[in-house]
Amino acid sequence: MIKIGDIALGEFPLLLAPMEDVSDPPFRAVCKENGADLMFTEFISSEGLIRDATKSVQKLDIFDYEKPIGIQIFGNEIESMREAAAIAAAAKPDILDINYGCPVHKVACKGAGAGILLDIDKMVSMTAEIVKAVDIPVTVKTRLGWDEHTIRIQEVVERLQDVGIQAISIHARTRKQMYKGQARWEYLAEVKNNPRVKIPVFGNGDVDSPERAKEYREKYGVDGIMIGRASIGYPWIFNEIKHYFATGELLPAPDLNERIRVTKNHLDFSVRWKGEKLGLLEMRRHYTNYFRGMPNFKPFRTELVTSEDYGHVLELLETIGNAYADYEFQ
Known part of the structure; x- marks a missing residue:
């Protein structure tokens, strides 16, 4: 111990x-x-x-x-x-x-x-x-x-x-x-x-x-x-x-639903802790990492890091979940 x-x-x-x-x-x-x-x-x-x-x-x-x-x-x-x-x-x-x-x-x-x-x-x-x-x-x-x-x-x-x-x-x-x-x-x-x-x-x-x-x-x-x-x-x-x-076994990579769930939890805490404006701003550095490797993700990333509305970001995350519903992380 x-x-x-x-x-x-x-x-x-x-x-x-x-x-x-x-x-x-x-x-x-x-x-x-x-x-x-x-x-x-x-x-x-x-x-x-x-x-x-x-x-x-x-x-x-x-x-x-x-x-x-x-x-x-x-x-x-x-x-x-x-x-x-x-x-x-x-x-x-x-x-x-x-x-x-x-x-x-x-x-x-x-x-x-x-x-x-x-x-x-x-x-x-x-x-x-x-x-x-x-x-x-x-x-x-x-x-x-x-x-x-x-x-x-x-x-x-x-x-x-x-x-x-x-x-x-x-x-x-x-x-x-x-x-x-x-x-x-x-x-x-x-x-x-x-x-x-x-x-x-x-x-x-x-x-x-x-x-x-x-x-x-x-x-x-x-x-x-x-x-x-x-x-x-x-x-x-x-x-x-x-x-x-x-x-001795590797867990499968977290799927998209899990990534979105954790991203939402992280975002929610960030907004509650620092307020909507600063909470959204400080989350921007994390989006690329949560969704790293996803093809053709740049338009979504751009919208995520420029949005100044908490509700809009939550809607974007739902849209991402639907758009990449069949995507599998390696």
């Missing part, structure tokens, strides 16, 4: 990665329904939290059905991160997660996210202060290093464990790689084989199918897998992986 503190996550948990502008409550809801064992909020700016910025505060919204749920924060100032940690903990998540992995320029080049991989001492000091500031388990998400020449992941895991983190998720790429090139899971195997490391180690990067999840589980010995991009528009991947682990 894999545990973070007292939180039991099963024998081999599947985690939903925190993704900016993606893993909001509506998206998390459909992932939870489809088998995600542990989820995280979008990353939240420490400076935004301590200044009570509306966008940052709204990201603290979590719901009982999501539990266990982690709130993730990022920043480059130790005092701000300590204060933000306390604010986040007051929202009563099960876990507080620290983002030491975001590779985007505006974050990393200010010394936050993956930028802190250039200053391991500061990373350790910041983590120690956050652990002392809250009374819930603290976890970390990070990368292998800034670039090929600064991969110190063994040292990072040992030192963060020593100051009190209770699990770590590692994206098996460097910051320089961004999301390109092959993920280097062999480094995760080395972490797992380190007798000094006692905390759960979750792997992230390139897991996009049940077969690959099984291969990486067996080959690299991680305690669980964190899934990000492969879940966008395809929340079914969590249950598909679990079924494959249990039976």
